[in-house]
């Protein structure tokens with residue numbers, strides 16, 4: 118999965134630390150990120166790469182995290198037009214082979230959205246300031262504090278004997294098989310979310326829910342909790358056509374082999390296909 122970057126280690130603890138020339142920085146323009154051109158990988162710039170043309174970038178840079186001993190910063194300056202560097206679509210985070218590069222980029226992208234979307238206090242409307250002690254924005258006027266948004270979500274692999282329930286989303290470019298997925302709503306446990314989402318999306322009941330693994334999914338500010346759940350009763354699918362274009366039961370040997378393994382969904386489908394998960 119995209120967060121599995123061993124032997125490298127992602128450290129998310131906050132540091133109030135000024136950027137140094139050798140530190141890397143991330144610069145985003147809506148759904149694009151700045152990388153070196155003509156590299157077949159997500160190669161992020163260091164401040165020294167931009168020293169000549171943008172000598173002041175370090176001053177306002179915001180510390181994000183480090184991977185091993187490499188520090189990553191976020192810069193606010195837009196349209197950094199330097200020869201040899203270009204903004205590329207963040208879909209590249211889904212295809213980069215070195216997960217530590219894509220994970221750094223996508224976590225930075227989530228934090229960038231959080232900083233950009235909370236420049237003003239949602240309680241009183243005055244500008245916010247970054248805390249020097251932790252990853253938090255606060256309002257000096259009314260004292261309101263804002264922490265990064267993480268929404269819990271379930272991924273449910275519904276199975277019955279040798280079959281797995283697979284779906285395809287409606288109205289999206291993404292056309293691979295998926296599992297049942299949905300956000301936990303107010304006042305709900307994850308178990309209740311599972312029952313509700315499975316019922317809403319395919320009209321089925323489940324039992325014997327078994328937690329598999331979780332995954333941070335910075336693309337959508339979510340924390341995914343993956344469960345296998347056994348079909349309880351009738352296997353007739355009633356599709357929610359607003360959300361899904363397809364819902365089918367596939368035998369293990371009919372399930373396509375996963376080609377991209379960045380997501381918990383792919384890993385769970387693959388684990389069922391190969392019979393490597395104990396249900």
Ligand SMILES: [Zn+2]
Nearest residue numbers: 238241256259
């Ligand atoms: Zn305020």
